[in-house]
Amino acid sequence: MTSCLYECLREVGLQRHYPCFTAMGLRRAGHLSLLTMGDYSSLGVHSMEDRARLFHLVQLVKSLKEEEEEDHGGHDDDRVVITTKTFTSGSKVPTCRQLDFDGDGRSSEPKRGWLSDYDSHRGAGVHPFPSPNTGVKPQPRCDLSRGSPIHRTQISGTPRRSCPHKQTVRRTTMHRSNSKVTHRQSVCIYKDGTTIGSRPRPEVCREEDGTSRRTDEPTYMYTSRRTLGCNYGLPLSSPVSTRKEAGGQRISVCVRKRPLTYAENRRGEADVVTAHDGDSVVVHESKEAVDLTQYILQHRFNYDEVFGEESSNVDVYLKTAFPLIQHVLNGGKATCFAYGQTGAGKTHTMLGCPPQRQGLYALAARDIFTQLHSTQDCGNSTVPSHVYVYVSFFEIYCGQLYDLLDCRKRLFAREDGHQVVQIAGLREVKVESVNSLLEVILWGTGERTQGVSGVNPVSSRSHALLQIQLRDSGNRATGKMSFVDLAGSERAADSRDPDRLSRMEGAEINQSLLALKECIRSLDQEQSHTPFRQSKLTQVLKDSFVGDSKTCMIANVSPSHLATKHTLNTLRYADRVKELGGGGGRRRPTVTPSPSPKHDQTSSSGTSASRGKSPPKRVKLGDTGRPEM
Numbered sequence: 001m002t003s004c005l006y007e008c009l010r011e012v013g014l015q016r017h018y019p020c021f022t023a024m025g026l027r028r029a030g031h032l033s034l035l036t037m038g039d040y041s042s043l044g045v046h047s048m049e050d051r052a053r054l055f056h057l058v059q060l061v062k063s064l065k066e067e068e069e070e071d072h073g074g075h076d077d078d079r080v081v082i083t084t085k086t087f088t089s090g091s092k093v094p095t096c097r098q099l100d101f102d103g104d105g106r107s108s109e110p111k112r113g114w115l116s117d118y119d120s121h122r123g124a125g126v127h128p129f130p131s132p133n134t135g136v137k138p139q140p141r142c143d144l145s146r147g148s149p150i151h152r153t154q155i156s157g158t159p160r161r162s163c164p165h166k167q168t169v170r171r172t173t174m175h176r177s178n179s180k181v182t183h184r185q186s187v188c189i190y191k192d193g194t195t196i197g198s199r200p201r202p203e204v205c206r207e208e209d210g211t212s213r214r215t216d217e218p219t220y221m222y223t224s225r226r227t228l229g230c231n232y233g234l235p236l237s238s239p240v241s242t243r244k245e246a247g248g249q250r251i252s253v254c255v256r257k258r259p260l261t262y263a264e265n266r267r268g269e270a271d272v273v274t275a276h277d278g279d280s281v282v283v284h285e286s287k288e289a290v291d292l293t294q295y296i297l298q299h300r301f302n303y304d305e306v307f308g309e310e311s312s313n314v315d316v317y318l319k320t321a322f323p324l325i326q327h328v329l330n331g332g333k334a335t336c337f338a339y340g341q342t343g344a345g346k347t348h349t350m351l352g353c354p355p356q357r358q359g360l361y362a363l364a365a366r367d368i369f370t371q372l373h374s375t376q377d378c379g380n381s382t383v384p385s386h387v388y389v390y391v392s393f394f395e396i397y398c399g400q401l402y403d404l405l406d407c408r409k410r411l412f413a414r415e416d417g418h419q420v421v422q423i424a425g426l427r428e429v430k431v432e433s434v435n436s437l438l439e440v441i442l443w444g445t446g447e448r449t450q451g452v453s454g455v456n457p458v459s460s461r462s463h464a465l466l467q468i469q470l471r472d473s474g475n476r477a478t479g480k481m482s483f484v485d486l487a488g489s490e491r492a493a494d495s496r497d498p499d500r501l502s503r504m505e506g507a508e509i510n511q512s513l514l515a516l517k518e519c520i521r522s523l524d525q526e527q528s529h530t531p532f533r534q535s536k537l538t539q540v541l542k543d544s545f546v547g548d549s550k551t552c553m554i555a556n557v558s559p560s561h562l563a564t565k566h567t568l569n570t571l572r573y574a575d576r577v578k579e580l581g582g583g584g585g586r587r588r589p590t591v592t593p594s595p596s597p598k599h600d601q602t603s604s605s606g607t608s609a610s611r612g613k614s615p616p617k618r619v620k621l622g623d624t625g626r627p628e629m
């Protein structure tokens with residue numbers, strides 16, 4: 001049932017408020033009829049547009065409920081007929097195409113009316129939406145349960161094309177037989193009350209060539225495929241580089257899928273991400289066609305490495321940061337980014353759960369110390385005989401730098417006369433063992449700017465940069481490793497948020513992620529100009545984008561179906577970086593033109609705007625753009 005409420009909200013574009021609804025005790029679509037406008041603010045619905053959408057949705061649910069009550073006495077067997085208004089195309093009522101007022105449809109669930117939960121709560125003296133301003137009136141119990149039917153209705157914002165005369169009333173009938181839906185019928189009723197008959201709606205499967213065929217299978221399957229030299233049907237802005245360097249690629253892009261958390265499992269969320277063959281990942285996106293049939297759209301992406309939920313931090317480390325550490329020990333510079341939505345596992349990857357489960361920070365430190373000690377003992381390495389390890393840890397929040405090792409002291413980044421960016425006053429701590437380095441990191445982590453999000457109780461709102469510097473006895477830099485735990489990528493969308501602080505945070509994150517992509521691009525293409533001044537993040541990482549630097553991006557994704565949109569955004573962003581980033585000449589799947597216009601739209605959204613002919617634009621506050629993925 002929770003997914004049902006979610007679906008309703010999604011249909012009117014309010015799904016981002018779903019966590020607030022559930023937190024306030026609204027778990028069923030039917031509970032929407034209890035809302036008054038006074039409740040909207042407590043649900044986080046502030047903008048006029050969103051309030052109007054919610055208002056119309058509530059009115060729709062109320063009108064359905066009234067009609068359901070009217071019809072309640074009119075039938076006596078296992079068939080329930082729900083008569084609903086069908087809105088004309090000119091109606092301002094938003095499309096709400098499929099409302100399931102019967103919970104999750106499981107046969108074992110007692111069949112009750114919309115308000116059954118509310119009624120039972122009320123009996124226990126608990127209101128499911130305990131706001132003093134709700135103005136909720138006790139509702140008569142609406143029991144549609146006779147004969148154990150599935151109660152469903154379909155409401156369309158516009159009349160179906162196949163039935164151009166259907167303007168006023170649609171009657172939708174659902175049968176239930178042995179706990180299985182057998183078929184649905186739509187009955188069209190003219191204004192004069194006559195019907196044009198009924199038609200069964202068998203499931204249809206759409207083939208890749210765009211044709212349809214009838215089948216009992218419940219889904220459509222489209223597969224997103226690309227190939228070398230193609231960019232979802234568009235020419236690449238630059239040919240995929242096949243350049244490889246000694247010791248590995250210069251830029252590598254990996255994806256890590258985390259498992260469903262305990263809470264997600266308990267809420268019945270579905271895993272819609274599949275990791276394949278170590279280098280590809282498939283997202284199964286639930287979609288609804290214009291004829292209201294449900295189908296699954298598959299998106300397949302290829303990367304240098306894909307880590308499934310069974311992969312440990314050590315597995316990830318060995319294929320991502322470990323090669324970079326070797327480069328750093330040889331005097332180079334390297335950067336490892338953790339990118340992804342809030343709660344996707346960035347911090348889990350970088351920090352782990354010390355001391356039991358170490359993350360990339362600790363694993364990298366362990367290798368640095370081990371190798372420094374062994375080479376210094378043997379004296380047979382390119383590593384200078386006396387190398388010291390220094391660590392600094394700071395964050396970028398709303399475009400400002402804060403030293404996490406110095407009580408969040410404000411810092412300023414400036415370029416010196418040699419165009420080297422220096423962070424004045426940044427505290428660097430000399431560490432001599434893995435444990436001392438971990439202590440420093442844990443201290444700094446506690447200082448990070450965090451907040452509560454719907455997904456993660458400690459959501460990071462800043463970029464955290466941990467830099468491990470190697471210096472010789474003359475204080476000359478002999479290698480530098482940077483780890484960047486980026487702020488939740490979905491927060492870039494907060495640049496639309498009515499709250500000023502969220503809007504500022506979102507705009508800054510949006511801007512820095514756009515700039516980051518551009519800088520990695522320029523590193524790959526060996527452009528003479530690196531647009532690192534576009535954001536504070538890229539400014540302080542300037543030396544990571546020039547010279548012989550190496551970069552690894554780990555895109556973290558959540559498997560939950562509720563996060564599908566963000567997961568796709570993350571994968572598109574990473575896909576774009578990889579496409580530009582050499583990719584080591586990895587073979588890509590054969591191209592299959594997308595059969596569906598809808599799918600074309602979906603796929604090309606990740607590329608058309610990101611072909612990268614122009615440098616990124618500065619993002620103004622209030623910009624509604626998300627970082628182009």
Ligand SMILES: Nc1ncnc2c1ncn2[C@@H]1O[C@H](COP(=O)(O)OP(=O)(O)OP(=O)(O)O)[C@@H](O)[C@H]1O
Nearest residue numbers: 258341342343344345346347348456458459460488
């Ligand atoms: N690979 C994994 N295996 C098991 N649990 C994981 C994994 N990755 C993440 N988690 C769990 O998922 C939750 C969210 O992870 P985490 O805090 O790392 O997300 P995040 O991307 O850093 O979020 P934010 O941007 O808000 O800081 C945590 O409870 C974490 O333990």
